[in-house]
Amino acid sequence: MAALALIGEDLQKGDFTFTAGWLTLVMFFAVGTVPFRPWQTGALCAAITLIYAFLQTSTQSLPEGLPTARLIFLGIVSLLCITMSAALYRSRVAQFLALIELRRTLRERFSNQMRTARPRDVSVMSAEERFIDDARRIVEDHIDDSSFDVKTFAEALNMSPRQLQRKLRALKGQRPTDFVRLMRLQRGAQLLEQHAGSVSEIAYSVGFSYPEYFSKCFRELYGRPPSAYA
Structure with missing residues (x-):
């Protein structure tokens, strides 16, 4: 059975489900005994139109001398060989179905990605946090300067x-x-803790002019003398 007979049979049964949704009107023109008739199905003819929009883009891509039917849909002109075998016809239809399914899958995947996409989390620092951060940085920069006072700060x-x-x-x-x-x-x-020097050396390195005062303040804060760490 040639493709032309299968086309008519499939159109009459109306059992095609591979429509792109926006395909609504296909004008079917045939060569030979098939008369002109508008098909308002958006099913098979639309599918064949798209198949050949991808696979057959000009008459040079068809064997010479074969009768052809021309499908015109929204300005898209493509070619259908009406004497192709039933197997080839079914193969082309299967290819189209696979293409539609692939496009649907990719569209859904992209849609899901767009719904779940979000920028990276940004750490927003308040004005108060920024002030404390700046204050700590300034003190660290002057940690060994015993002359660093409130005015300079x-x-x-x-x-x-x-x-x-x-x-x-x-x-x-x-x-x-x-x-x-x-x-x-x-x-x-x-x-x-890192044994970076003696108590006196460390006291001077952190801006204390007198190691004794460093030891006194250290004991008040930690409850033990700095010598316990050294």
């Missing part, structure tokens, strides 16, 4: 000593001098 933060005092009390419950001393002691504890 405030200037580095572009504020007055009074503003710095109010800000640190509100955010940390500390005076600027307490904030600086705590960071010096914490750095000293790190160096002591």
Whole structure:
């Protein structure tokens, strides 16, 4: 049975499910005994049109002398060989079905990816957190400078000593001098644990002018003398 007979049979049965949804009207023209007739099915003719839009793009791609039927759909002109074998016809239909299924799968996958896609999580730092971060960085930069005082600290933060005092009390419950001393002691504890030097050497390296004062403050904070770490 030739493809032309199968086309008519399939159209009459109307059992085609491979429509793209937006295919609504196909004008079927045939050569020979098949008369002109508009098919408002959007099924087989639409499918064959798309098959040959991909696989047969010009008359040169068909063997010479074969009768052809022309399917015209929304300005797309493609060619259908009406004397192709039934097996080839069914093969082309199967190819189209596979293509439609592939496109549907890819469309769903892309749609799901777009629904679930989101930018990377961004860590947003508040103004208060940014201020404390800047304050710690400035103290760390001057950790070994025993002359680093509240005035220098405030200037580095572009504020007055009074503003710095109010800000640190509100955010940390500390005076600027307490904030600086705590960071010096914490750095000293790190160096002591790493056996980076004697108690006196470490006291000087974290900005204490007197090792005795460093030891006193250290004991008050940690409950044991720095010599216990050295």
